[in-house]
Amino acid sequence: MGKYILKRLLWMIPIIVGIVVLIFTILHLVPGDPAKMILGVTATPEQITALRHKLGIDLPFFVQLGRYMSGLFFHLDMGNSYVTNSNITKDILSRLPRTFALGMISMVVAFVLGILLGILAGTHQNKWQDRVCMIIALTGVSMPAFWLALMLVLLFSVKLQWLPASGMGGIQYYILPAIATSFGGIAGIARQTRSSVLEVIRADYVTTARSKGLNEREVVMKHILPNALIPIITVAGAAFAGVFGGSIIIETVFGINGIGLYKMSGITSRDYPVVQGCVVILGIIFSLCMLLVDIAYAYVDPRIKAQYEGESAKKKKEAVKA
Amino acid sequence: MAEQTKLKKNSQFREIMHRLSKNKAAMVGLILILVEILLAILAKWIVPYDWNAIDIPNAHLFPSLKHLMGTDDLGRDIFSRIIYGSRYSLSIGIFATVITTLVGTFIGAIVGYYGGTLDNIVMRILDIIQAMPPILLNICIATALGSGFQNTLIALAIGGIPGAVRLVRGSVMGIRRMEYLESADSINCGKMRTIFVHVLPNAISPSIVSATMNVANLILTAASLSFIGLGVQAPTPEWGAMLSASRNFIRNYPYMVLFPGLAIAITVLALNMLGDGLRDALDPKLKD
Numbered sequence: 001m002g003k004y005i006l007k008r009l010l011w012m013i014p015i016i017v018g019i020v021v022l023i024f025t026i027l028h029l030v031p032g033d034p035a036k037m038i039l040g041v042t043a044t045p046e047q048i049t050a051l052r053h054k055l056g057i058d059l060p061f062f063v064q065l066g067r068y069m070s071g072l073f074f075h076l077d078m079g080n081s082y083v084t085n086s087n088i089t090k091d092i093l094s095r096l097p098r099t100f101a102l103g104m105i106s107m108v109v110a111f112v113l114g115i116l117l118g119i120l121a122g123t124h125q126n127k128w129q130d131r132v133c134m135i136i137a138l139t140g141v142s143m144p145a146f147w148l149a150l151m152l153v154l155l156f157s158v159k160l161q162w163l164p165a166s167g168m169g170g171i172q173y174y175i176l177p178a179i180a181t182s183f184g185g186i187a188g189i190a191r192q193t194r195s196s197v198l199e200v201i202r203a204d205y206v207t208t209a210r211s212k213g214l215n216e217r218e219v220v221m222k223h224i225l226p227n228a229l230i231p232i233i234t235v236a237g238a239a240f241a242g243v244f245g246g247s248i249i250i251e252t253v254f255g256i257n258g259i260g261l262y263k264m265s266g267i268t269s270r271d272y273p274v275v276q277g278c279v280v281i282l283g284i285i286f287s288l289c290m291l292l293v294d295i296a297y298a299y300v301d302p303r304i305k306a307q308y309e310g311e312s313a314k315k316k317k318e319a320v321k322a
Numbered sequence: 323m324a325e326q327t328k329l330k331k332n333s334q335f336r337e338i339m340h341r342l343s344k345n346k347a348a349m350v351g352l353i354l355i356l357v358e359i360l361l362a363i364l365a366k367w368i369v370p371y372d373w374n375a376i377d378i379p380n381a382h383l384f385p386s387l388k389h390l391m392g393t394d395d396l397g398r399d400i401f402s403r404i405i406y407g408s409r410y411s412l413s414i415g416i417f418a419t420v421i422t423t424l425v426g427t428f429i430g431a432i433v434g435y436y437g438g439t440l441d442n443i444v445m446r447i448l449d450i451i452q453a454m455p456p457i458l459l460n461i462c463i464a465t466a467l468g469s470g471f472q473n474t475l476i477a478l479a480i481g482g483i484p485g486a487v488r489l490v491r492g493s494v495m496g497i498r499r500m501e502y503l504e505s506a507d508s509i510n511c512g513k514m515r516t517i518f519v520h521v522l523p524n525a526i527s528p529s530i531v532s533a534t535m536n537v538a539n540l541i542l543t544a545a546s547l548s549f550i551g552l553g554v555q556a557p558t559p560e561w562g563a564m565l566s567a568s569r570n571f572i573r574n575y576p577y578m579v580l581f582p583g584l585a586i587a588i589t590v591l592a593l594n595m596l597g598d599g600l601r602d603a604l605d606p607k608l609k610d
Contacts, residue, residue, distance in 0.1 A: 018450030029466040142538070142591035144545050144562070147583030150569055154576050245455030249546055253569075264550060267465060275465060279458050287453045 004298050004307075012291060019283040020072060024065050027276050033057075037270060038082050078277040083269050088277040092259060096281070098168070099251070099258035103243045103285075105178045110185030110239050115232065117186065118193020119220060122228075125198060133190060140187025145246050149180035149253040166255035177254045181246060185239030192235040196228035203227070229300045237293040244282050244289075341603040348599020354592035362408040369402035373559050382575050391581045394564075395571060400578065403559035404585050410560040411589065414475050414544045415537040421479035423533050426486020427522065433487065434494030434525075435517050441491070448484045456481055460543055464552040471560075474553040478540050489532055493525035500524075531601040538593035545586050561586050 035051040036043065043051075052058045056067060071077040078088040121133035156176060157165035163176055200206065201224060209223045251260035259278050266274030342348055361368060371389075377397030385392040391400040433444045451459065460481045467473040497503070498521075506516045545562030547553030554560035556567050561582040568578035 014446075015450055015453045018447075019454055022450060022454075023462055026462045026466050031468065138591060138594060139587070142594055143587045144542050144549075144565075144583060144590075146546065146549050147565060147579070147586065150565070150572055150579050151583070154572055154579070158573055158576070241455035241457075245457035246546075248457075248461070248550060252550065263461075267461075267550060267552060272465070275462075279454075279462055282458055283454045286455050286458075290453065 001298060005295055008291060008294050012287065015287050016284055017069070019287065020069060020280055021065065023276055023279050023283065024068055027272050027279075028061060028064070030272055032270070034082055034270075034272065072280070078280070079273045081266075081271050081274050083271045083274075088274055091262060091274075092277055092281055095258045095262050098256055099244075099247050099260060100285070102174060102177055102181060102250070102256065102258065103240075103247065105174060106181035106185065106243050107236075107240060109178060110182040110189055110243075111236055113182070114186045114189025114239075115193050115225075117190040118232075119197055119225070121190065121194040122197025122201065123216075123220065123224075130194075134194065137187040137190040137194075140183050141191070143183070145180055145184055145242075146249045146253050148183055149176070149250055152176045152180055153253070166253070168256055173254075173256075177250050177256060180253070181243055181250050184242050184246075185236075188235050188239055188242075189232060193228065193232050196231045197224055200224055200227045226300065230297065233293055233296050233300060237290055240286060240289040240293070244286050247282070338603050342599055345599040345602060347595045348603070351592040351595030351597075351599065354588065355596060358408055358412060358589060358592075361405055362412055365405050365409060369399070369405050371399035371402045373402045373406040374398065374557055382571075384575075385577055392575070392577045394568060394578055395575075400564075400581055403564060404561070404581055407559040407561045407564060407582070407585065408589075410471060410554055410558060411541050411544065411562075411586065414471070414478065414554075414560075415541040415593075418475050418478040418482070418540050418544075419533050419536045421475075422482035422486050422536065423529060425479075426483045427490045427526070427529060429483070430487040430490025431494050431517050431522055431525070434491035435498060435513075435521060437495070437498070444487070445491075448488060451484045452488075456485075457543060457546065460547060461550075461552060464547055469552055469555050471554050471558065474544055474547055477547070478543060481543075482536055482540070485536075486529065486532070489528055490522075490525060493528050494521055497521065497524050527604040531597055531604060534593055534597035534600055538590045538597065541586060541590055541593075 033048070033052070034057060035048045035055060039047055039051060049058075056064060059067075068079070071079065076089055078092070080086065081088055081091070117133045117137065121130040121137075124130050153165045153176065156163045164173055167173055206219060206223050209219045214222070247258060247260035248263050249260070250256070251258045252264050255261070259281060263275055263278035263282075266272070266278065342352075375398060377393070379397065380389075380393055381395055381397040383389050383393040383397075389399050389401065391404065394400055394403070429444065433441045460477050463477040463480055464474060467477055503516060503520060506520045511520070544553055544560070545565065548555075548560055548562030549566045551566070554563050556563050564582040565579060565586075568575075568582070572579050
């Protein structure tokens, strides 16, 4: 088990390096000269050359990539913004808690509600509970998150005036964004939970559990859910992608000054180091979440456990023999 | 011989269609999509107004019989714009998926069939690409390519390739040891011919389902990209761009935000229902 986690942790290194190389390469292909853009149309060629030199963008691609990587990994420095000239790492760190909090709240909501709806639907197959849950889930996966966000604002802020439309502050500012962010995840997880519950619900061990007199709740919690959980965790991983990838849209709609909004400002003002920094950070956060998902697999899936325990047991035997 | 294979293919296709036709939700989805495609093609003859005709005196009219979905801030008829918009939204989804599926199937089939080092290298690269949320990758590519219809289409198509490769590779690996491939080998059938004539047709069904779902996802992603200003730009009546342009009017003219979003939601819903139905119809476990 420990070995599996260690192996998975080591695999994070090439993944993160790979993400940084990939993003840097793609954004390096952006047409246009940043120096010209910063200085405006009135700049002389000498000024442009000087700034290009100062920014380091006159160097060959691989030198720039090396500089960026060493800055990022050894000094946690992602360079400065073209527009405000402030340090990007600092800007991102000050915004990270908001994005992270919203993401985590949404994930917890999505996971809990998604599984509950899915179990309800799966254990009442073809009854009205199933129909209602699946209609909610199907609309959930079909709506654009930002449209849902706008509609929520329309209903709860403009018409009913219960919750603030945008801005930052107390918990009430997070309710609508959390609903908008988690809805897609709820829907995806509910659909997957339903189908995996349906797959195990007719298994012999479930019938056995019922026949030995367990009540329905225990059957679901102890026998159905653990066996249905593996594909659900996979979908939950995808939901993480939706949450952190979609942060740019939800934060823009609700005016939450997190990484998403920062990235949005980078895109609008063609401030590519900012875009790059935000994508790198979100990519790293996401791959850390996927690491957690893989570790969760190891706890849930006895096959992974057995594979590694089997190996170490074999080695112990060999050691004893020797 | 040739006639026989054709007959067999036909019957399999017919069987799948028969199972699909029994699924009400899938049929509703299919009909909705066909109607939308028809509307998109015939848009020119259906729309009551020119989609780009600016008519300031008639700006911000609420929905009425004259303007079914009202008019926007420049007095353009929203109904006409949504009908025309289906051309952009649907074709981005469909064409990007076609590119993704073709390229992904090609790479996936070769990698899955040969296996070994090539497979290892390609899969590790895909691991890295897929370690990022797909929308982030789309945002990066769209930033690098610039906005516009064609560039958005390309950005979305590239972003989907890793998933398509993985899917096809998986199903190709599942049938690699089949006896009919051994027989193909034994009659000296070329590798490429084996892959494309004997392997792929037997490994393609998961791709069909995933392509349907992919069109739905891409329509959503394209709308998101337009919304953050990286996708199709105004005045093109792409649905996401329309939403993006109208969100400042949500307080006073909510219908401007309502209809483009509904158009997206209905299209994606229909595609998802069709995709669910196709998955069940192609699933050999559910054969009756």
